[in-house]
Amino acid sequence: MLEGVLVDLVPYGKAFLENERRWYNSEVYFWGTAGDRAVFTRAQVERWQAERAEGAERRASTSVWFGILTKDGKPLGDIALDEMLPHHRVALIGEMIGEPEYWGGGYGTDALLLIVEYAFDWLDLRKLWLSTMGINARMQRAALKVGFREEARRRWFWYADGVWTDDVMFGLLRDEWPGRDALVERLGLRAREEV
Numbered sequence: 391m392l393e394g395v396l397v398d399l400v401p402y403g404k405a406f407l408e409n410e411r412r413w414y415n416s417e418v419y420f421w422g423t424a425g426d427r428a429v430f431t432r433a434q435v436e437r438w439q440a441e442r443a444e445g446a447e448r449r450a451s452t453s454v455w456f457g458i459l460t461k462d463g464k465p466l467g468d469i470a471l472d473e474m475l476p477h478h479r480v481a482l483i484g485e486m487i488g489e490p491e492y493w494g495g496g497y498g499t500d501a502l503l504l505i506v507e508y509a510f511d512w513l514d515l516r517k518l519w520l521s522t523m524g525i526n527a528r529m530q531r532a533a534l535k536v537g538f539r540e541e542a543r544r545r546w547f548w549y550a551d552g553v554w555t556d557d558v559m560f561g562l563l564r565d566e567w568p569g570r571d572a573l574v575e576r577l578g579l580r581a582r583e584e585v
């Protein structure tokens with residue numbers, strides 16, 4: 391378990407899987423997938439979960455997947471390192487908070503700080519990147535707060551609710567990362583009971 395200020399990162403187990411159908415059949419999916427809207431039946435979600443479980447071993451060398459859990463034990467969503475390339479020591483970060491009433495409350499930033507620290511200090515990765523829709527202000531703001539820089543912008547890449555939006559790619563080098571403690575301090579992240 392990786393212990394943060396507002397959240398902990400824990401294995402992505404049953405408590406998270408049980409929420410997936412609700413998370414994916416909501417506004418969350420639009421933002422999490424870059425513009426898709428879909429309706430998933432219970433059977434579809436269960437099939438998808440079974441397929442993922444089958445492929446887990448194969449993916450173990452290229453991805454690490456955590457559940458985001460609040461300090462009082464509520465499963466909020468997921469955060470993962472994907473497409474890890476050991477030779478280059480780079481990885482892609484994907485993040486999703488499935489409960490919209492928690493958006494904008496610092497939870498996503500806290501989770502991002504934890505996974506970046508894990509990637510640099512435990513996995514010895516050198517560079518992390520992520521990509522998001524130009525209209526996804528929350529993801530961009532959270533990335534910037536954690537020290538990512540905008541590195542590329544692919545114009546009119548995603549089609550979201552009938553409108554073209556850019557794909558914005560962010561990168562963070564280990565050499566420029568001041569460390570999680572410094573950022574927690576700089577951002578003034580405080581546990582809820584201390585606010």
Ligand SMILES: CC(C)(COP(=O)(O)OP(=O)(O)OC[C@H]1O[C@@H](n2cnc3c(N)ncnc32)[C@H](O)[C@@H]1OP(=O)(O)O)[C@@H](O)C(=O)NCCC(=O)NCCS
Binds near residue numbers: 532
């Ligand atoms: C993106 C996401 C992980 C960010 O986590 P979060 O907990 O919402 O983010 P935080 O509260 O830590 O930071 C968000 C920042 O964006 C700011 N922000 C900018 N535009 C905003 C908006 N329209 N609404 C809310 N916050 C906004 C917030 O004020 C906050 O910055 P601040 O702390 O300087 O005020 C989360 O919102 C989420 O999961 N969204 C749905 C799925 C998704 O978009 N995933 C990313 C796919 S690439």
